[in-house]
Each structure stands twice: as structure tokens, then as C-alpha cells.
Amino acid sequence: VPLPERKLIETIRRRAQRGRPRRDGALVRGIGDDCAVLRPAPGHDLLVTTDFSLEGVHFRRDWHLPESVGHRCLARGLSDIAAMGGVPLAAFLSLAVPASLPQEWIDEFLAGFLRLARLHHTPLGGGDTAGSPSGILADMVVLGSVPRGKAVLRSGARAGDDIYVTGALGAPAAVLRRLQPGDLAESKDAGALRRRAPVAPPAQRDGMRKFLYPQPRLAVGQWLRARGLASAMIDISDGLSTDLSHICEESRTGAWLAEAALPIARGSTLEDALHGGDEYELLFTARPARYRQVPEKLAGVPVRWIGTVTQPPGLWLVAPDMKSRRPLEPRGWEHLS
Ligand SMILES: [Mg+2]
Secondary structure, X not given: OOOOHHHHHHHHHXXXXXXXXXXXXXXXXXXXXXXXXXXXXXXXXXXXXEEEXXXXXXXXXXXXXXXXXXXXXXXXXXXXXXXXXXXXXXXXXEEEEOOOXXXXXXXXXXXXXXXXXXXXXXXXXXXXXXXXXXXXXXXXXXXXXXXXXXXXXXXXXXXXXXXXXXXXXXXXXXXXXXXXXXOOOOOOOHHHHHHHOOOOOHHHHHHHHHHHOOOOOHHHHHHXXXXXXXXXXXXXXXXXXXXXXXXXXXXXXXXXXXXXXXXXXXXXXXXXXHHOOOOOOEEEEEOHHHHHHOOOEEOOEEEEEEEEXXXXXOEEEEOOOOOOEXXXXXXXXXXXX
16 A cells, blocks of 8 residues: 555655755755755756656556656656757656555655666656556656757758667567566566566567666767757657657658668567657757768767658658668557557
8 A cells, every 4th residue: 555645755755865965956955845946057948848657558567667667757758858968957756646556666666766867867856646546647847958049959950961860779669569468567576576677588688678778868969969960859759750750840851761771679670660669769860061970879879870851741761772762651659559
């Protein structure tokens, strides 16, 4: 049985502040007042992103370990900050849980959340808790900053720009295709849950790790922004095809992708890589003249050229022989529907 609300807030506060200084970067005052107080550095713009993580839509209790749900909940917000080239300042978490939820689930959720938060120096600055009539709801707000006017937008791509992507694509979709309910979370015991993760065979372990614990590409986004290399950028949360279509819509362009150039994760298919969601890799464009300045690896993450921005709208996939092409439908991940 979960703790009553007041006690739950106390628990979150205690755990969020463990080992943290009173003033935490831009967070002047965190949990414990009517509002948090933030003081971004002078000459900076504030970034704000909000994300719902809903049981049955973004995660399933029988597929995702509670630690992974907490991790992914924050990773989605951090990934949005990364896609703007920003630095995270603070996170705010509102959590609604059903009365029947075991306290261990909340503890593990917080552990996953706070571990990623510490890794990226993102203090938990506040939030809210409530009972939920059905299912777990987590509402995440992440604040970040960029030097004034330097946020990398989706709308900056021009015809002729090269298209790049970080990492390898398709692993989360491939894992979901293979997962059976109960694979990961058949025990309610928190310790047993931790020992069981990840349970995939070695060949699939990297994919499973990425599915459970995606790493937001903050360092990559900041590097690209600092050098003014990326003309447009987005994080791949809905799938490459759909997120590329977002860049094209905002930039009023089209694009083609070279099938042979796509970095497809081991054990994944072309379809997984094109349309699978929850990647949290960065998709960006750069002026063709800057081709040589884009490194093969950024902050330890491979960067690959995958296509070109075009004047006419529409997305195309160019066959490996580079002679034929077919339309690329933006049909990214529809979560667990
Ligand atoms: Mg995004």
C-alpha cells in the first residue's frame, strides 16, 4: 500500500535532496515552498518541455521495470532539452498512483528517476502527488537553458542540407516486437526486479538496455549548438520517419534518406529503424559546406549521414543501388496502441 500523500511528498523530498546543496545550479529554492525559484544565467533563454508518461500508453507495468519507467520518464524531457542544444536546469514531477500500487514500485521508480537526474545534474525542483482512479500517471516538466537566440529549432533546415542521425536505430522497436508480457516484471519484489534486469540473451542485451534505459544525447546537442553546426534538430521519440517529417513541415522542405546509409541496430529491421519510437537519438541537418566539420563520433556516440533535405515537400527512401526511390510514409511509433 503506498504511503499517504503527505508522507509520499516527504519521501520524495528527502530522496531528491539527499547529498544536494541548498542552492543547486540555477535552482535557488527547490521543494518546500509555494514555488521553486530558478535563476538562469544572464543572457540565456529558458527552455520548457512537458511530457506525460501514462501506464498502458507509454509503459506497461508488466513490460517495464519501475526503475526503467522512472528513468524513461525523465529521459523523454532531457532528450527534448538535448534536441534544442540546451542544458537542463531542473525537473518537476507530478505523480498520480492507484491506491493498490505497492510502495516498492514507487521507490524503484524514484531510484531510476533520481539516478538519471544526478547523472545530468538536473535537480528535482518540485511537483505534485495524487491518487489515481486507475493506472499510474507521471507528468514531467524539465526546464533548461541556452544562450539567448541560440536554441536549435526544427525550422532551420534548407534544401541541400545534409541529414545526420546519432547512434543506431531500431532496437527499442525490435525489443517490443519480441517482448512477452511478464518477461521482465513477473515478481512484485523490488530486489528481485532489479536482479532480473535485463534478462535478454547477450545478443539482445544492448537493445534491451536501450529499451529500458535510453540515454538522452545532451552532450551531443550542446556540442552541435555551441559550434552552430546544426541548422535544425529534433530528438527521435516518435520514429525517424515521423520526426523527420516534423523537421520538414517546420522548415517547409522535403527530404530523401539513403537506405544503405541508415544505421540499423543489431537484431533490428529496416522497418524498426524507420518507424520505431523511443529512440532518443538526435536527428539534425547541417549546411553541406560544413560536411567535414561533423565528426564520426560525438561524445562517444556515432554520427551518420543519412540523407539530404530537398526543396519539394515529401519524404523519399532511396534504394541501396541509388537508382530507384519509394515514398517514405511518416508512420512512427504509436506507443503501445
Ligand atoms: Mg522532442
